Amino acid sequence: MVTELIVRSMLMGVIDPEMGVSIVDMGLIYNIDIKDNAINIDMTLTNPGCPQGPEIIAEIKQSLKVLDGIDAVNVNLIWSPPWNPEMMSEEAQEMLAGYYPSFKIG
Numbered sequence: 001m002v003t004e005l006i007v008r009s010m011l012m013g014v015i016d017p018e019m020g021v022s023i024v025d026m027g028l029i030y031n032i033d034i035k036d037n038a039i040n041i042d043m044t045l046t047n048p049g050c051p052q053g054p055e056i057i058a059e060i061k062q063s064l065k066v067l068d069g070i071d072a073v074n075v076n077l078i079w080s081p082p083w084n085p086e087m088m089s090e091e092a093q094e095m096l097a098g099y100y101p102s103f104k105i106g
Helices: 004-011 053-064 090-095
Strands: 029-035 038-043 072-077
Touching: 004 029, 004 053, 038 053, 053 072
Parallel strands: 038 072
Antiparallel strands: 029 038
């Protein structure tokens, strides 16, 4: 049985090409819903004009389509709430502290 924990774990392997950090650690994944052999993901990007968006979505679909019993992977881009650096995991914040110097870690 595919669970949200399994999906989230597999998405740890999807790396934001610009940041070099998983999309999960970046805080880009807002919701994962598994229903009727489909995985539905609500996610955002660091900004609406992110040129890597299609690449990230394709990689999400590619990485999850290998799961037994899953017939579809749907990715819904949403912009509310807007992403901000505080949504990142503590590990990602430490890795990218120089990239986002305006916030404090911890």
